Amino acid sequence: MQVRDAAEWAASLPLAQALREGAWLYPVVETVHIVGFAVLVGAVAMFDLRVLGFGRQLPVQALARHLLPWSAGSMLLVVPTGLLLFIADPQSLLANRVFLLKLGLILAAGLNALAFHAGPYRSAAAWSQQAPALARLHALLSLGLWIAVIACGRMLAYF
Structure with missing residues (x-):
């Protein structure tokens, strides 16, 4: 099945039709998506800011133990609601360069997080007050x- 065929199939689902035609379903799903995304990005940003040197009195690993479950748990809201928003109008989203850029940026952010946790974070217990330069670079990125990603999500309403 090609992407275009899959998009047409997704758009034909009764749930996709309900999202397009219902007065409340799409806005409710979008609100849950934004709340989940706020928790995800908020947790990630707090951790990244700590790696960059803010809040040095907080141990990096202790903060990670607190924030990472929040960011992981938020994915239980973000992914399903994102898929629901997508099936409401998959053809136009797949033709939208801003949407495709958003997906690419999400992939890059995920790969950056994997590289951080597989690389510099493995030695976090040995970090003094300041994270090494490579860890700070990952946090800035x-x-x-x-x-x-947030900017692209917001721009979708205009492009």
Whole structure:
């Protein structure tokens, strides 16, 4: 099945039709998506800011143990609601460069997080008050990528 065929199939689902035609369903799903995204990006941003040197009195690993479950748990809201928003109008979203950029940025942010946790974070117990330069670079990249994702999500309403 090609992407275009899959998009047409998704758009034909009764749930997709309800999202398009109902007065409340789409706005409720979008609100839950935004709340989940706020928790995700908020937790990531707080952690990234700590890696960058803010709040040095908080141990990095202790903060990670507190924030990472929030960011992971928020995915239980973000992913399903994002898919629901997508099936409401998949053809136009797939033709929208801003949407495709948003997906690429999300992928880049995820790969950055994986590289951070597989790389510099493995030695976090040995970090003194300041994280090493590579860890700070990952944190800066993370913040920039998530801000760009937010900007793309907002711009979808205009493009």
